[in-house]
Amino acid sequence: MKITYDENVAPGPALAEGTVATLEKPLPPVEKKYLLTAEQMAQFVTYGFVKVENLVPDELNQAVLEDERKWFQTKFDFWFLSENIRKVFELPQVRGVLQSLVGDAPIFDHSFIHYVRGQNHRAQNWHADSIIDARNYGFDVQAFYWSHDAPLEMGPTMVLPGSHLRNVNLDSISRYKNFIGQLQMPIKAGTITFFHHGIWHCAQPNFTDTDRYVFKLRLRPNQEQVRLFNTDGYDSPEIMEFLQKASIPAFMPWQSSEDRLDSVQRAQLWRYVTGDPNIDISFETALSRMHLEFE
């Protein structure tokens, strides 16, 4: 994998002020065992994220946490300053997930340390990170890496599962307070949650005395995102059953009358990532009935 830098979007390591980064070394594609399984990819397509625990060893978590405490105010520059954070994303098990989602030549979009001070009782507004996007099915991935445990009282990120294909931009949903079906996941150190860029989310209050950090890296694919994961069994009865159940109206309680449209969109995304133009997981096989061409 080699992350490239588009100077029009974000400065490369050589231009970042005070940088100690050496990010130019390409790493070989990972072995198949590190790729997302078809089941994990089905979860990503359905919910808009996949949470992978135990990706990063304790020693490295600890080293990153120390850097985060020291450098949290560097925000966009942390990636360039902390060698330890880059080591996290060089681990084969981490590259494997990224490669499954965006391929092995992604483009850096941005990164940031998100910080919630101990006893900060304010939640962030609901939002989706910037979606300036004319792609039909392509998506960026946002990796949220946790160097420390974050139990619910510490304010790990809240998400709305399944919202990733309802395109909203930035704060256009900030007037909402709560959604039926919103999900806040307790986090163990060494976990990365990989988000589809469209997912609705917000940081939560921290009721502990300990500051909370999460590091986010956003990558854009540099290729079609077709059959990048371990596709073994992608059309097996078990996976089809999981995907089809998720397409039954009101599967996600916040969806309302658009649930059928969501199911068609997810079905299109499943066709895209599997590269199978005929597979149909939409409600009542709407895609096939409409003879929709897959482009």
Ligand SMILES: O=C(O)CCC(=O)C(=O)O
């Ligand atoms: O800190 C978090 O949990 C999420 C922060 C976030 O999504 C943002 O500021 O864009």
Ligand SMILES: [Fe+2]
């Ligand atoms: Fe965000």
